[in-house]
Amino acid sequence: MPPIYPSTALKNQQREIKQLADTQIVYITENGRGKYVFMSENVLQKQIDSAVENALYEARMAEALRESREDFAQGRFYSSRADLLAAVERKRAQHD
Template identity: 40%
Template sequence: MTAIYSSAALKTRQREIKDIARKDVVHITENGNAAFVFMSEELFEEQLNKAAEEAALTERMRACIKASDDCFEQGECIEGTDAFFSVLDERLAANG
């Protein structure tokens, strides 16, 4: 469950908030509105790495889709699973 605390709780429940922040993101509100997030340095680093990996994967997928669109526009397409696996085997053999 998402941990949500008021900014006033930072004074009275520090230990509890810190304990949760070591494992999960803690949301801090001001006047009932979302204002801040609080987490450990380790968790922050993990979140950054995860976001970077997802961004890299998204970019690779975008590049693959663009390359396949370009090939299709140039008439470079394979019809049927037998033809596909034949070309795949050739490419795998060529690349070792």
């Protein structure tokens, strides 16, 4: 469960909130509702890096799916595992 503090805690519990913010996102509420997030620059950079990595992964997966649909439409597919393994062996032999 992520740490959640009322905005008044920023005054009364600064040290505790800063320590938590060094390793994770701390949520700050006002009038019982989510209002702010507090984190160190390192945590922010990790969040950004993770978002970029996830976006790149999604883009690669979408491209792979598009290519596989195109391959299938063009008749480039294998009907059995044996056919696939034979094609892999042929391709390896071409590179040797």
